[in-house]
Amino acid sequence: MSTPGRNCPLRYRHGPGAIAGAPERRAETLYVIGGLYGNPQALAAVEAMARAEPGPVTLCFNGDFNWFNVDDAGFCAINERVLRHDAILGNVEAELGADSAAAGCGCAYPDSVDQGVVERSNQIHARLKRTAARHPDLLARLGELPMVARYRVGEARVGVVHGDADSLAGWRFDVGALDDPREHAWRAQAFAGADVDVFASTHTCRPVMRSYDFGGIKVIANNGAAGMPNARHTRYGILTRIGVAPPPHASLYGHTVRGAHLDALAIRYDHAVWQQCFLDNWPEGSPAWLSYFERIAYGPEFRLEGTPDLTAA
Numbered sequence: 001m002s003t004p005g006r007n008c009p010l011r012y013r014h015g016p017g018a019i020a021g022a023p024e025r026r027a028e029t030l031y032v033i034g035g036l037y038g039n040p041q042a043l044a045a046v047e048a049m050a051r052a053e054p055g056p057v058t059l060c061f062n063g064d065f066n067w068f069n070v071d072d073a074g075f076c077a078i079n080e081r082v083l084r085h086d087a088i089l090g091n092v093e094a095e096l097g098a099d100s101a102a103a104g105c106g107c108a109y110p111d112s113v114d115q116g117v118v119e120r121s122n123q124i125h126a127r128l129k130r131t132a133a134r135h136p137d138l139l140a141r142l143g144e145l146p147m148v149a150r151y152r153v154g155e156a157r158v159g160v161v162h163g164d165a166d167s168l169a170g171w172r173f174d175v176g177a178l179d180d181p182r183e184h185a186w187r188a189q190a191f192a193g194a195d196v197d198v199f200a201s202t203h204t205c206r207p208v209m210r211s212y213d214f215g216g217i218k219v220i221a222n223n224g225a226a227g228m229p230n231a232r233h234t235r236y237g238i239l240t241r242i243g244v245a246p247p248p249h250a251s252l253y254g255h256t257v258r259g260a261h262l263d264a265l266a267i268r269y270d271h272a273v274w275q276q277c278f279l280d281n282w283p284e285g286s287p288a289w290l291s292y293f294e295r296i297a298y299g300p301e302f303r304l305e306g307t308p309d310l311t312a313a
Contacts, residue, residue, distance in 0.1 A: 003104075004069070005119070007107050008169050009102075011094075012094065012108075012168040016166070018148050019148045023150065024150045026150050027058040028056050028058060029241065029243035029245075031046065031049075031050060031058070031059045031240070032239060032242070034162065034203070035223070036061075036065040036237075038067045038070075038076060041273050043082070045270075046239060051180065053243075053247075060085065061082050061086070061088070062200065063087075063091070065093070066093060067092055067124065070131050074281070075128075079138045080274040083141055088147060089147050092125065094106055095131070096128065096139060097142065101126070103128075104122035116290075126292075147168050150196070153243060155259055156197045156259070156260035157195065159198065161173075161200070161201050162203050164199075171203070173203070173204065173206075176256055179210075187212060198219050201220070202222060202224070207222060207264060208220075217258075219255050223239050223240045225237055225238070228295055228296055233298065238267060241263045242261070244261075247261065250265075250266070263300075
């Protein structure tokens with residue numbers, strides 16, 4: 001479909017070759033933090049987690065670190081703090097400086113997503129875009145961000161994207177697609193073309209980690225959302241940690257690739273403060289409240305890897 005919020009602009013297409021050709025940075029421990037969604041309490045929790053690590057930590061925010069932070073102070077605070085670290089574009093940031101509203105929020109929602117959700121996302125983004133326009137210095141810095149990043153953690157080669165291996169807003173790293181055997185050949189080609197052992201992504205708001213044997217173990221890790229709960233009756237976000245040593249924090253689930261430890265870590269932010277911060281910008285009945293308050297307060301109807309069915313609790 002070509003309606004705003006559902007179409008995927010051609011400028012979002014990067015392909016595996018862009019990941020293979022990206023400058024490679026070395027990291028002892030890499031935090032991939034996708035979908036912060038303007039949550040300053042989650043950002044503070046991530047920074048505290050990094051300080052608790054025994055060695056240096058590289059933080060990479062792989063897009064959509066803006067969303068609910070439509071107040072000027074919140075917009076500036078999130079972007080000034082995030083841009084001290086590594087970051088790549090999400091569709092939210094990519095559309096902030098766009099001249100046209102043709103892509104809407106840039107989410108490229110599939111047909112399975114209700115049209116009301118799409119329209120509200122476009123409304124949320126339009127308000128955020130008006131805020132961003134009042135801060136041209138930050139908007140210019142966001143416009144300079146790349147769409148992909150590449151790291152080496154120990155012997156593991158890591159490609160960081162927002163959506164999938166092909167596109168900034170791609171959905172082929174969603175949990176449903178990762179369990180689809182018809183996508184197996186595409187996944188093999190994506191790993192070969194990007195020349196990586198690990199893809200770290202976000203975008204779809206549902207966390208998942210899957211391993212595949214393509215002449216060696218390969219892993220796709222989608223952290224879901226760093227700034228919102230990811231399962232029913234939970235109140236924490238999730239980040240993807242990749243390190244030469246195991247994490248000092250409890251792991252929700254994980255894998256090992258070429259000696260590197262891949263773990264999904266809970267981001268245990270101050271829930272009460274964040275909920276009030278959200279409501280200050282998005283009171284009852286507003287577009288973001290209608291789409292997200294249930295998730296922020298109670299978590300989505302989703303089950304985390306290796307856990308009991310939390311929706312039955």
